[in-house]
Amino acid sequence: MVRLECQGVVKEYPGVRALGGISLDFREGEVHGIIGENGAGKSTLMKILSGVEEPTEGTVSVAGNLTKLKNVRDGMASGIAMIHQELNLVEHLSVAENIFLGREILVGPKLNRREMNELAAQYLADVKSDAKPTDLVGSLPLAQQQLVEITKALSCNADVLIMDEPTAVLSEREKSALFELVKRLKSEGKAIILVSHLLGELIANCDRISVLRDGEFVATVQASEINEHELANMMVGRELGDLFPVKSTPSMDKTLLQSNSLQVKAGEVLGFAGLIGSGRTELWEEICGLRPGELSQSKNYAGSISRGVVYVSEDRKGAGLHLEFSVQDNIVLPWLGKFGKAVTNRKEVQTCAEGWKEKLSIRVPTVASRVGSLSGGNQQKVSLSKWLEGNPEVIILDEPTRGVDVGSKAQIYEIIAQLANQGKGVVVISSEMQELIGLCHRVVVMRDQSFAGELEGEEITEQAMMKLAAGVQSA
């Protein structure tokens, strides 16, 4: 049975045609994957299916009936729940209060805290979460918050569950728990829509996969009849070479940065692996002077920058970029002094930004466009431009491809390889082990805020990193 269907859905924003007539159906007991490059229209389509936005043209049917979804409330009432890519939780409310936000259980005029907490505890147990209903959401680690978000959607008894990049912040163990859950929900007859950038993840967990490109429908395929390579080619619409560029062989004789036993050599790509919360980000933020500690070699971040060490944050929206600023203003922000002592030379700023737009092929109408309107991959390229503009010696990239599509990913990998070839030291902190294997000359694995081990060359394998990260003793 078809749970949810869209027909000829068109969405136009001023000057942009985000969706050009998409028709898809989502069936009972099926996991339907949606994949596409930056700006392919995945998020827009999901917003229309969940009621956040209305289509310019076309229709949406729920269980065979034409339905107008005017807002989130309509979506919820029709049994459609969405798990958003950016967590939409209220950190100052408890887990239970978040789960029941907007549909609280009452006794008279009063909240029925006991019942909400009891029900929340059941739901949390269902998804194998360790969180307690009374915990404040803000006090939970990111992965737990993600589970709360999922719990919230499940608790609506929705028939259609839309998951937008649900595994972006999850560790391997949490990911497999999530997909166990997806399997169970599927057997209960739910229709699940899985939006992801991870090809392997989609092929392994979906029944059918639909590919979007530039707002247009490309194809719907059976997941069992396709491989990653074919899927990637459908997405980008051209033959995609190997995702990773050829590794160089750095001489490793020049040390660019030293902190205790840790060294970054000229021309190398140094990986940092570890589970979420193992302290990778904190370590490097400390080294860069972004947080106080003995490791900081500079009083503050400005000192670190002047020594040629820059850090590109994993948190693009929070710490990496000013979403309200234009592309050019973001890029020149740390270097404004270069563009005029007293008065900034706007012309030079524009020229500089256009140079980066060209060099990293940032897809944006003009460099005066707002960064917030760009897709993840393009935002990341702006973030990279911002720090490369200072011509640094050591570049620390924290989760450089999180929320980035395959096409941009390949480009970012290419940039990393080029930087290393130019004799820079590149540090890549990543939770995607394939990425570390494909890029790095050396990988340091962290566990519980300290070094668990170091791997080099051929030693860098998924099993070896997992063992070190999880603290399994090798036999």
Add this chain to the structure above:
Amino acid sequence: MKKEFKPNEFVQEWGVLIAFVLFSVFVFVKFPDVFHNPLTWRNLFSQNVDVGLIALGMTMVIIGGGIDLSVGSMLALTGVLGLSFLNRQMGSGSESSAVLLSALGMVGIGGVLGAINGVIITKFRVVPFVATLVGLLVFRSLALAYANGGTITSSSKNEWAKVALTGVTLPVGKAGMLIPWSVFVLIAVALILGFLLNWTPFGRHLVAVGSNERAAKYSAISVDRVRLWTYTILGLCVGLAAWVASARLNSVTSTTLGQLYELDAIAAVVIGGTALSGGKGRIWGTFIGVLLLGMITTTLVAAGVSGYWQGVVKGGIILVAVLISRGKREN
């Protein structure tokens, strides 16, 4: 995860209460003449009721991520309109029905003025700071124009003043200690708002809106309606404050009533541990904040400190309160 005891968190949570208790003990010992006298406490309570009512309403607005600078002017406008309504009613009906009608009228006028602020902010999308800055100018100006820049005096002989001047006498000291009805109004409002904030969907939605507007929207909460209500609630509180203030003074002076009340109210809210950024706050904290600020003023007078220095002391206290409630500096 086990929650461990952290002194910092403890102080953050209870700091204002600890400060209040310590300060009470201090003044009790240090200025026995003043603070052993029930009259001091009575004045302390009754004089701070109007700011207190406003501060309680302000807490709701601030938790929702807003601010209201217009409350002082709103108090004056509500006061002059309400009192002249009372004086007109006095001529036509019985005194007690006139008083009742006028008191309700004041609360109603306050509610309407608050709702106007709310509509300007939510429907016309004007930032709260600017919208209520406009209110601060306009309401005061209207009050001045209506009262011709003068004072409107209540023509009710004694009924109108009863709420502020009569009440329950507690058996403290020789003459007893009179707690005026207005103080009970304040306590009742605190209880109602505390219940609303912590025990109803509206309260949870308010925290959600102030903490993460997007999440609230995606949970199908009508963000605008929640915000509109907070300003209306504050307006109702200002109406109550106009009632008790005009009863205490038996008149309303259009030029001065409520001047700088907006700042006193915001100060009390902040001292009480409510975050100005929204999403986190508590009613009881504001209640203690009002009392603490009032006690400080009384103490400075008792200690013979010139009124000119009050600002320095109050400012310092606000700064310390914010530093404590913020806890350890985040990196």
